[in-house]
Amino acid sequence: MSAPAPPAGFLDAASGQPLNPASREAWSVAADAGWADPARLYREGRRAALLADSAREAVASCIGARPDEVSLVAEGALPAVIRAWLASCGPSPRLVCSAVEHSTVLAEADDLQARGGRASIIGVDRTGRVDAAAFAEALPGAALAVLQAANHEVGTRQPLHEVAAASADAGVPLLIDASVTLGREDAPQGWAILVGRASTWGGPPGVGVVAVRRQWHAPPLDLASAGLPAALAAARGLEWANEHRGADAEQARAWTDLIRARVIADVPDVALLGSDDRVGYLTALSCLFVDGEALVLGLDRAGYAISSGSSCVSDLRRPSHVLSAMGVLTQGNVRISLPFGVTQDTVDGFITAFADVVANVRAMLEADDLTQETPDD
């Protein structure tokens, strides 16, 4: 089974992508054979329960966990897990996390402080990488630490190895948010809690994976389960991605490198964001004198789908908290994330269209006389 070709021009896999073939097949199997309530004792119920068990087993073996440590849940589980965990940690628990976690994590940190708890939010460098030493220093006495495997807007990998070791030393449970990497890279190690997102590996939208190591004696997390067709589709899709992603991952990395190199050469006044140590399928950049909304809409008209963290694209009219925490250019921002099966035509076409659209937006804003070549250092 090879990946279905995603629509031409689609470069926003981090927001969702077509189901991979194993997910699609499992969905239809579960729809036929797994419609009954798995809690019932009759044959149809037992059959649904068996399928649910096999989904947990498949995920467990992909992430290096025991089946009873794994749940397939409805999306939005990440803040729910943090909240439930901290609620079991006494009157004034402290959370440690980076300043570039998913916005729902930072909202949980705000709520915690409003409830009388504390939060240590650790800053990042200009590439979006958290200060591992500062993170480690904040750990002793904390109730929970949360760190993403890689950033969802710029792709920068976080120093998981160092932070996991420091968490173990401090006896603090570490929640690794692998929403960006699980299914596209090897599963991380050193977690007490692992969270992933099925759409990242071409599983169905709206499904997440939560795994909790038994030795941490998790409080009741009370997470909403994913329905069986979606759970089985997510699990079989993860197996498929783990088996097939090798060549795809190398190609994706080469293409995001090519996009960075060509854009710097072809388009004046561009800031490449993130570091070279990033998840291979995702990259981001910002353009001086460009309106992010005009860029997204111009690229859409040219046939290319990307997302943007610029303020004019956000509902709150604020630039993304990730770009702000990094202290980098936020205007004219685009995030490019390659779906499984993306073609060279899409990548090459995007590079050409991008230069044209940026030039058009700058001309429209009467800023085209202000640009300079981007230095290639």
Place this chain on the structure above:
Amino acid sequence: MTDLPRPDVRLNERGHRCPMPVIAVARAAKSAGSGTVIAVACTDPGAASDIPAWCDMRGVDFLGSQVEADGAITYLVRTR
């Protein structure tokens, strides 16, 4: 901040959204001589990142910012 220098040029970009404040300061800097201090008052939250980022990209000195009585933030830069 009390030790910010007196600006030679003042720009009012209140109510203008990104990227307009940066375009305005870049245009002013283009016609200004070396050592000119430019102040730009902004209400767009993107300016807090984007004015210093533009300074970095152009080798312009970012001198600092101050909050105005109406809540706008004034950023000061000096051309080289």
